[in-house]
Amino acid sequence: MVVDELTDEAVDDMFHALADATRRDILRRCVPGEPSVSRLAEAYPISFAAVQKHVAVLERAGLVTKQRHGRQQLVRTDPDAVRRAHQALDRLETEWRGRVERMSDLLAHVPIRERSNPKKGEDR
């Protein structure tokens, strides 16, 4: 399937894009609105061309899209892509929340005495 073949590359691009603090900041600024590249460039002590490059990296990673509006280029985030980027930590969170809940149940139901015979196997 085409999607599978492209996954590695897409993921590489995404993490490369997010590995830079300026690019993450650009991404944050694009969430509430659709700033133009020139507006973004005003926010950083780097050249317009450098900001444009950062935006291009984000675009290649699928995290933002650019749209021409008259003479301006508006930058818009792709919320689905951003969400995918956070999936790994979300998975860890879900996993640990489940574990903590089960620990809690265990602590509520098993009296401390039971551990005096830990060798005995449990039926599963």
Added chain:
Amino acid sequence: MSVTSVDKDFDNLTITLIADFAAPVERVWQTWADPRQLEKWWGPPSYPATFEEHDLTPGGRVTYFMTGPEGDRHGGWWQVTSVDPPTSLEFTDGFAKEDGTPNSELPVSRVQVRLTEHDGGTRMELRSSFDKREEMEQLVEMGVVEGLQEAVGQVDALLAG
């Protein structure tokens, strides 16, 4: 609900979870230190874990497998890096191959557990982090594949564009 807070730090690839339990520190420690108790909570109900080796000493190994609904087995291992009963445990957590040896192709994460007395009960602070960005990428990749299946059309359009 015993989870008090969860903090995800994307820059450092770390999740910090704080949970409070109405039990003494020594009792909560037992849920980690006694493999028969550990296997009651480590795996999800549909994938219960069975621990084989369980050596909570520095450099010690813990090995387990989880059994799925179809009888499928998924192995895992810990390498204990530091332990101070009953308050602290640190280990590396990884996946194993079918023969139980570490699978170096799958991501490894580092887990730090701290138990402290808090309000007459126990506070557990747990940090789970990835050492290397590539390892995180792998885990995301696994998730991305699932995510993609739900949104194939959209992604196809994106890739074609």
